[in-house]
Structures are given as structure tokens and as C-alpha cells.
Amino acid sequence: xxxxxxxxxxxxxxxxxxxxxxxxxxxxxxxxxxxxxxxxxxxxxxxxxxxxxxxxxxxxxxxxxxxxxxxxxxxxxxxxxxxxxxxxxxxxxxxxxxxxxxxxxxxxxxxxxxxxxxxxxxxxxxxxxxxxxxxxxxxxxxxxxxxxxxxxxxxxxxxxxxxxxxxxxxxxxxxxxxxxxxxxxxxxxxxxxxxxxxxxxxxxxxxxxxxxxxxxxxxxxxxxxxxxx
Numbered sequence: 001x002x003x004x005x006x007x008x009x010x011x012x013x014x015x016x017x018x019x020x021x022x023x024x025x026x027x028x029x030x031x032x033x034x035x036x037x038x039x040x041x042x043x044x045x046x047x048x049x050x051x052x053x054x055x056x057x058x059x060x061x062x063x064x065x066x067x068x069x070x071x072x073x074x075x076x077x078x079x080x081x082x083x084x085x086x087x088x089x090x091x092x093x094x095x096x097x098x099x100x101x102x103x104x105x106x107x108x109x110x111x112x113x114x115x116x117x118x119x120x121x122x123x124x125x126x127x128x129x130x131x132x133x134x135x136x137x138x139x140x141x142x143x144x145x146x147x148x149x150x151x152x153x154x155x156x157x158x159x160x161x162x163x164x165x166x167x168x169x170x171x172x173x174x175x176x177x178x179x180x181x182x183x184x185x186x187x188x189x190x191x192x193x194x195x196x197x198x199x200x201x202x203x204x205x206x207x208x209x210x211x212x213x214x215x216x217x218x219x220x221x222x223x224x225x226x227x228x229x
Contacts, residue, residue, distance in 0.1 A: 024116060028089035034079045035090050042097070048073030052220055053100035056107040057082045059147070062203055068213045072220060075100070083111045084124035091131050099136060102223045104216065106144040108162060112155050118162040125166055129176065140223040142177040143170060144212070147185060150192045150201040177219060184211040 051073045054060050060078025077094045079086070084107045087094065095103070105128070111121045125143070132141055143166055146159040163182070170176035185208060187193040194201070196208030204212070 024120065025085040026083060026114065028086045031079050031082065031086060031090065035093050038077060038094060047075055047098060049099075050101040050224075051075045051098055052102045052104060052224070053095065053098050054078060054104045054106075055087055055095060056105055056144075057110055058203060059106045059144075060104075063209055063212075068209065069217060069220065072224070078106075081110060082107060083114070083116075084108060084121060084128060085111070088124060088128050088131065091128070095132070096135055100139055102220055103132065103139060103141045104144065104220070105141060108146040109149075109152060109155075109159060112146070112158050112162065113152055118158055118165055121162045122165045122169065126169065133175070138175070140175050140177060140226060142179060142216070142219060142223065144179050144181045144216075146182070147204075148182050148192050149197065149203075150194070152202065153192065177223070179215055179219060181212050181215060184215065 052069065052075070054063065054065050054074065054076045056078050058078065058080035060076060061080045063076070063078070065074045065076045075098055077098075079094075087105075087107060105125075108121050108125070111124070112118075116124075129141060132139055145163040145166075148156050148159065152159075163178075163180075167178040167180075170178040185192055185196050185204075192201070196204060196211060198205050
């Protein structure tokens with residue numbers, strides 16, 4: 001019943017592929033220095049081809065991706081506090097240059113915490129996917145579901161709705177993957193398990209990331225093995 005209600009919300013919300021309301025987007029230029037630092041690093045170092053690009057907000061920044069996915073061609077371009085709209089704004093500078101074979105994407109909870117609706121977050125993600133498909137049609141994009149956390153527990157219903165809408169969107173394309181990364185962080189009572197979070201009750205600790213590593217590695221390996229058309 002809940003899934004039917006969410007599907008009805010998707011069909012009646014008026015969300016058009018790639019449609020974004022610019023009036024509720026934060027100023028992306030607050031990240032200019034961070035992006036410039038990425039470019040400076042890239043100008044002095046090489047990066048792997050056919051890479052696995054991790055991009056998004058602080059959950060990506062704090063993820064020790066090179067250690068967690070040893071043996072895989074990982075690049076981390078997370079910038080903390082970012083919204084999906086920020087990733088979109090800097091797409092040509094933090095995604096396109098690497099021409100990744102796989103993108104691992106995490107963002108959305110900052111968006112909802114700032115007051116964005118599920119419709120807006122989904123529209124922003126659809127815009128990101130459109131840019132990927134235009135420039136890199138054979139790239140697989142993996143969406144890590146917006147995680148539950150005690151510090152933002154009041155937002156969990158909206159986060160769940162957003163996750164479900166994006167899950168349904170991803171089902172339409174075999175180059176889009178949705179990972180339910182929230183269920184493994186809940187205790188038997190269905191609440192965020194403090195064992196997996198830092199003291200801020202928002203960000204994951206090593207145990208929390210280990211849960212995500214276990215979920216994600218086989219998905220990445222399958223995506224890397226996926227032959228292009």
C-alpha cells in the first residue's frame with residue numbers, strides 16, 4: 001500500500017526530467033576553492049582510466065575509499081555540505097574530466113535538511129543522470145540511498161519517499177543502480193543504530209562504512225565487468 005502511495009506521488013507531482021527550481025538552490029560558488037584544489041591536484045598527478053568515481057557530500061569525503069576498495073581504480077571527489085545541485089553545477093570539473101566507468105553517488109540529505117522537497121531532490125538527481133548519459137552513455141551510476149540518522153530522524157519520512165522515488169527511476173535503466181544503504185544502519189526497533197555513527201549522530205564511523213563497503217564492492221565489480229554496447 002505504501003509503495004502504491006509513493007508511486008502515485010511520483011506520477012502526480014509534476015516532476016519533469018531535469019526540471020529544477022533555481023530559486024531554492026544554494027550558491028554553488030561557496031565550493032569554488034575546493035573544486036580548484038581538485039584541479040590543482042589533477043594538474044600534478046595522474047588518475048586511473050576506466051575509474052570508479054565517488055562523488056557527493058561529506059559521506060563521500062569521509063569515506064576512505066582507496067583503503068575500502070583496494071585494488072579498484074578509485075577516485076574520490078566528495079565535497080562536504082554539498083547538495084545534488086552543487087554536484088550538477090561543477091559536473092564539468094568534478095565528473096566529466098575523469099570519464100569514469102562507474103560513478104558512486106551520495107548526496108541528498110543536506111538538500112532535504114535545507115527544506116527541499118522529495119520532488120526537487122529527485123529532479124536534481126535526474127538532471128545529474130541526464131548529464132552523465134549525454135557525455136558518458138556507457139557509464140554505470142550507483143545511487144547510495146539517503147541514510148537514516150538520529151540527528152535528522154524527523155526528516156526520515158521525506159528521505160524515505162525520496163529514496164523510493166529514485167529507486168523506481170533507476171529501475172527503468174540498466175545503467176542506473178539503486179543501493180539500499182539505510183536498512184543495514186537500523187537496529188531491531190527500526191531506528192538508527194548508534195554503533196554505526198560518530199558522536200554527531202549524523203556521519204558514519206568505521207563500522208558504518210564497513211557495512212556500506214560490504215554492500216557496494218560486489219555491485220561495483222559487476223558494473224566494471226559490464227561490457228559496453
